[in-house]
Amino acid sequence: MLAIKGGRVLTITKGVIEEGTVLIEDGKITKVGKSVKVPKGAEVVDASGKVVMPGLVEAHSHIGIWEEGIGWAGSDGNEMTAPATPEVKAIDGIKANADEMGLRAALEAGITTVNIMPGSANVIGGWGVVVKTAPKTTVEDMVLMHPSGMKCAFGENPMRVYGADKKQYPSTRMGEAAILRKWLQDTKTYMEKKERFKDEPEKLPDANLQLEALVPVLKGEIPLKVHSHRADDIAIAVRVAEEFGVRLTWEHATEGHRNAEWIAKKGIAAIWGPSLMSRPKWEMRELSFKTPKALYDAGVKFAIQTDSTGQDISFLPICAAMAVKHGLPRDVALKAITITPAEILGIADRVGSIEEGKDADIRILSGDPLDVLSNVEMVIIDGKVEYKA
Known part of the structure; x- marks a missing residue:
């Protein structure tokens, strides 16, 4: 048993406990409070004068599949051989036992849970996976949720990679939408045939790994995770998703201030960022730390993300602090890097807050978590x- 004693405990969901105690046993939080008795024989971590909070949750990242400091040999984020590759899986590109610098940076920053996804070169990019950042021999030992969603992309990236660079389809937003429609329709037809002929094996369609990967989307088991900076691009994705009755989340939401009320009415969650960077392309021209406040004011459920390796993953709490500087309430900012991304990902029963029964993922700091x-x-x-400074 492990006891963290004497710290200022930010539970995130149940207030702040001054000089609190957190008891941990068998990997789970068993007791949280001010007057918790520490059992005899427990290992005690003295957190007096420190801040104790849940490990951070990064809802959108590419660490582990784009190995930092390696170059092309470690670049496994985009399978840029076709504009639709639903069959590829981020889990197959993560380097779990290679001291990968992005995963290491996340751990040392106290980011204990990350959603790792393929990149945004393809309209349909493949499955994401949620992992813990503790080093393990194989990635299977890190997995918290698999799959976490189907990565999709709208806007400049697929148009540039295929239209501008390769002179092939798609070269327009119309083409992007058409590709997603086609693959969803093909999957729907595939599912219908499997159901219709389930008792007539000779009539069943041949197994198709690409369509099988999209079946959980059509069944509502996982969402489309739609890369889109512009408000009009997410509107295209929503239009197509509604045609097939599938769920989605808005990844990046750079222009979230333009359509926040509409997104709120649609009940779509946004995962905003990256933000601590320049504006390298037209669709990011309105990048602003005021956008989280606009999303909050409109009632949008949103998380803050770094898009690492788009920017260093350790900047996650700084991004939250900058949002506070620009009007976002402090408690909302802390939730946006802990419990809210956990809720959006569907893992809030395990991580994102300090509560009895949850995974014992804890971050202990020298002071204010939003102070650089x-x-x-x-x-x-x-x-x-897993880490001591």
């Missing part, structure tokens, strides 16, 4: 100390 001068001093994942 605060240091991460200890990171605990599943009840085990």
